[in-house]
Amino acid sequence: MAAEGQQHPLKIYFYIWALLFVFSAASYGTDFLPHNAFRQGLILLFMILKAGFIVAIFMHMAWERRALIYAILGPPIVLLVLIGLMVVEGDYTELSRLNFFSPSIAPAGHEAGHGAEAAH
Amino acid sequence: MAQEAVSAGDAQQAGWETIVTDWSSDKQTFRVPWGKAMMWIFLLSDTFIFTCFLTGYMNVRISTTVPWPNPSEVFGLDVFGVSVPLLLIGIMTFDLITSSGTMALAVNFGYRRDRGRAAALMFLTAAFGAIFVGMQAFEWTKLITQEGIRPWGNPLGASQFGATFFMITGFHGLHVSAGVVYLSIVAMKVLRGDYEKKGYEIVEIAGLYWHFVDLVWVFIFAFFYLW
Numbered sequence: 262m263a264a265e266g267q268q269h270p271l272k273i274y275f276y277i278w279a280l281l282f283v284f285s286a287a288s289y290g291t292d293f294l295p296h297n298a299f300r301q302g303l304i305l306l307f308m309i310l311k312a313g314f315i316v317a318i319f320m321h322m323a324w325e326r327r328a329l330i331y332a333i334l335g336p337p338i339v340l341l342v343l344i345g346l347m348v349v350e351g352d353y354t355e356l357s358r359l360n361f362f363s364p365s366i367a368p369a370g371h372e373a374g375h376g377a378e379a380a381h
Numbered sequence: 382m383a384q385e386a387v388s389a390g391d392a393q394q395a396g397w398e399t400i401v402t403d404w405s406s407d408k409q410t411f412r413v414p415w416g417k418a419m420m421w422i423f424l425l426s427d428t429f430i431f432t433c434f435l436t437g438y439m440n441v442r443i444s445t446t447v448p449w450p451n452p453s454e455v456f457g458l459d460v461f462g463v464s465v466p467l468l469l470i471g472i473m474t475f476d477l478i479t480s481s482g483t484m485a486l487a488v489n490f491g492y493r494r495d496r497g498r499a500a501a502l503m504f505l506t507a508a509f510g511a512i513f514v515g516m517q518a519f520e521w522t523k524l525i526t527q528e529g530i531r532p533w534g535n536p537l538g539a540s541q542f543g544a545t546f547f548m549i550t551g552f553h554g555l556h557v558s559a560g561v562v563y564l565s566i567v568a569m570k571v572l573r574g575d576y577e578k579k580g581y582e583i584v585e586i587a588g589l590y591w592h593f594v595d596l597v598w599v600f601i602f603a604f605f606y607l608w
Contacts, residue, residue, distance in 0.1 A: 266413065267585060268492050278482035285478055289471045292453050292607055301608065308603035312596055319485045319592045321585070327396070328403035329411050333421050340432045347436050351443030358446045 267321045277318045284311045414582040417589070424593045427556075431597050434552065435604055438545035450537035452606045455528065456520070470606050473516050474598065480509030481595040484564075484588045491584030496571055499584055503568035506591060510561040517554045521547075546605070553601060556594050563587055 288307035294300040317323040322330055394402060403410055411418040442449055458468040487502035524530045524546075532547050534540040567587045570576065576583055 266492070266582065267488070269489070271486065271489060274482065274485045274489065278478075278485070281478050281481070282475070285471075285474050288603065288607065289467065289474065292467050304603050304607045308599055311599045315481065315592055315596050315599070319481055320589055320596075326403065326412060327400050329413060329418070329421065331400065332411070333425050336425060337428055337432070340429065340436075343432070344436050344439075347440040348443065351440045354440075354444035355446060358444065362446060 267324060269321075269324075273318060277314050280314060281311055284314075414580075414586075416586050417582060420586045420589050424589065427593065427597075431549075431552070431600070434545075434549050435600060438541075438549060439604065441541040441545060442539070445539040445541055447539040449539050450535065450542050452608075455524070455530075455537065456606060467606060469516060469520055470602065473513055473520075474602055476509055476513050476516070477595045477598050480506045480513070481592055483509065484591045488585045488588040491571065491581035494577075494581065496574060499581070500568045500572040503564050503571065503584070503587070507561045507564040507568065510557050510564070510591075510594075514554055514557050514561070517550065517557075521550075549601060549605060553594070553597055556597070560591050560594050564591060 284307045288304060288311070291300050291303045291307070294303070316334075322334070403412070453466040454464075456468075456470050457464050457466045459465075460468065483502045484506045487499050487506060490502060491499040493499075529536050530543045530546070532544045535543050564587055567583055571581070571584065
């Protein structure tokens, strides 16, 4: 049994702390970019960098044994499947709505048409 | 006895072999304090909850045919007549990052058995957390009273905006509030010397919870406020 676990020099915490400030400033900066794939890529990049450093250094995951690392970081991988499914599902639902609400096939005098017009 | 046999065999092991050794035979799997393993498992379950919230939010945002309100404008603040986008949320992000740093230092001083500094840093962390909740209360008040945003609709666009906003930030705010109480209690006990015999893993365990709250905010910030 380790007498006093997870003892690291303070320097590394200050370094990561500063790094997290830089990444936070950078991700705040993405808000001034136009909405496009490049902006979304940067948002994801800074998000993953921040999350990674918090988990690895501040939560000490980098120094844990593999049994704990895999038990905690493994299961969330299935969440990626959920996210993937829900993106496909969301796109399908939107297409169905656009189809259904579009004035050309909606019953005459039906009010549902305004949904499609308001869409971007 | 079994413990000794395993540590003796450690030297030759690397990578996957350590996993087989740790999960096999009738012994403790995680070589960390029990409370720490349980906190990690709790945080794992919380990860699933928050991911389900954020995935649900993204799903309704993708599928709605009504334009989504622009968070950059909704959460902007007027500073001396100049509108700064997302200002309050930016300050909240830096506040939480700062609190994460003070918490990491508290864990370190805890293991050094520097009770005074560990407790002081934990109280400081809790104070940053309380400031965060305060700013969130301000944000909610502004959205409800000035922008007219409700869980069932709003004047700016898709009605799902209010529903997902109040649920996700509300659940996160609840975690922060609980964390402030948790940290304050542990800090008081640290100061009193309750852990002198047991050791200061409890500070690290409380720290794990606090860093997780910050971690969730990273994802909320990216997907709700910036996306």
